[in-house]
Amino acid sequence: MTDTAALFTDAVDHYVQHRLAYPTDLIDGLIARFGIGPGTKVIDVGCGPGLLAVPFARTGAEVLAIDPNEPMLEAGRTAARMAALRIEFQVRKAEDLDAADGLARLVAFGRSFHWTDRARVLSLLEEVVEPDGGVVVIHEDRDQKADTPTGQVIEAMKRDWIPDDLHRRSRAGHQDILAASPFCKVERLTGSVPRVWTADQVLGQMLSTSYFNPGRLGDRRAAFEADLRARLARLAPDGVFEEALGFLALVATRPAG
């Protein structure tokens, strides 16, 4: 398996600036569903800059946030400090979780499950998740995203610029993998965030990804930016895109009884 720990190192600044936070309703729904608050523990796996860890910590829950990428963790520590929240950050991979980390009410993967050895991690979580707790896998709804005008441009850029990308990981099959795990009862929750964004922001978001971060583009960056801006200008000459970004949360629990 490719070592994924370094993939986001060159993306961190763009990530912090351009990745949208998750819809509040979706996070609040998870908090209510699992009774997250004081006396409960949440583990944010592949936490990056803490987009899940921070709202969970605001409830008063104990939050452990892990990520193998130190610069991403540093961005998370900064976010926690700015929000005056106590969050435990550790440089670790999902595959290193074990019983000593338990017991968590919820283990959350925000845009990170596809980077892990999914089936193996879910079986490790047997010992980490409380009997009535669960696992949530949350990310943009890729089908809906690919349907937006900017989504179509982004998908076309991926096809044209990285046709054989070794790092590309599939989010397909998450639901099947969860259904074959100890957490086989899977519900789908959806939410969306309205977004008015400019060509600069589309570019910034793309530079925050493992595909197109500045380190990977290297000396192709200027040509990449020119190509993207030309395609976006054809789409909206005023350079402004009004769209809704859809999110999907797969909430997985053990079967009843």
Ligand SMILES: C[S@@+](CC[C@H](N)C(=O)[O-])C[C@H]1O[C@@H](n2cnc3c(N)ncnc32)[C@H](O)[C@@H]1O
């Ligand atoms: C796209 S970012 C997601 C950040 C954040 N959770 C969010 O919701 O936006 C994916 C993160 O997964 C981390 N990651 C990669 N491989 C991992 C693994 N095996 N275990 C845990 N995290 C991993 C990366 O370092 C990166 O910070």
